[in-house]
């Protein structure tokens with residue numbers, strides 16, 4: 441996929457999935473801006489330290505980027521050990537999760553919209569989760585609900601901005617080995633259980649998402665909008 445000339449903004453580009461997406465985009469020739477609260481291990485994108493829960497921070501960063509061909513919303517948290525069944529979830533856990541996963545998506549797209557419209561081919565790509573669309577969310581009330589919310593945003597954006605040439609899609613990764621789920625993975629019961637619930641019987645690699653994300657960034661996906669694309673070893677097909 442040739443992405444020379446594409447200006448791509450990614451949130452959470454310093455994380456496990458985000459850093460693989462940054463590498464894949466740069467390898468295809470795109471210019472990449474990484475908005476994250478933590479520095480990247482590989483400084484191959486232009487880094488903008490940004491707190492996605494702060495409208496002032498998001499607005500300040502995105503106002504410096506004039507043309508945005510694609511926005512990838514990849515930042516997220518899953519508060520393993522705190523998030524649970526609804527009767528046991530503290531309000532702080534709910535709020536922190538929703539602030540980053542859902543309000544962070546809202547603020548990122550809101551302030552990227554002028555740049556996406558300016559490009560004339562803006563593509564929004566939200567990194568969702570099986571927990572936002574299936575029973576995989578059981579036991580993770582705040583995380584699953586926040587993912588359902590940010591995934592729902594995608595269809596609304598797709599319809600509301602179709603005339604301005606902005607598309608919006610969701611990529612749904614299955615279980616991937618990243619810091620996000622390290623605590624689940626380390627649990628002697630929960631780790632193997634995740635694999636049992638994945639028809640392909642293994643976890644994925646963040647790089648498994650690169651081909652699909654690069655296609656969604658590019659004009660080759662110009663008829664794709666308002667859709668969910670799973671790369672999950674079959675988890676959502678069960």
Ligand SMILES: NC(=O)c1ccc[n+]([C@@H]2O[C@H](COP(=O)([O-])OP(=O)(O)OC[C@H]3O[C@@H](n4cnc5c(N)ncnc54)[C@H](O)[C@@H]3O)[C@@H](O)[C@H]2O)c1
Nearest residue numbers: 452454455456457476477491492515516569615616618620
């Ligand atoms: N790893 C998986 O198995 C998996 C599966 C399905 C979906 N996802 C989704 O993929 C996305 C990336 O997850 P990951 O596994 O790479 O996690 P990760 O923890 O490795 O990376 C998350 C990134 O988000 C950043 N971030 C968190 N809060 C922020 C804030 N307030 N402002 C700016 N940046 C902030 C972190 O600094 C980090 O770089 C998330 O949206 C997650 O829900 C992951």
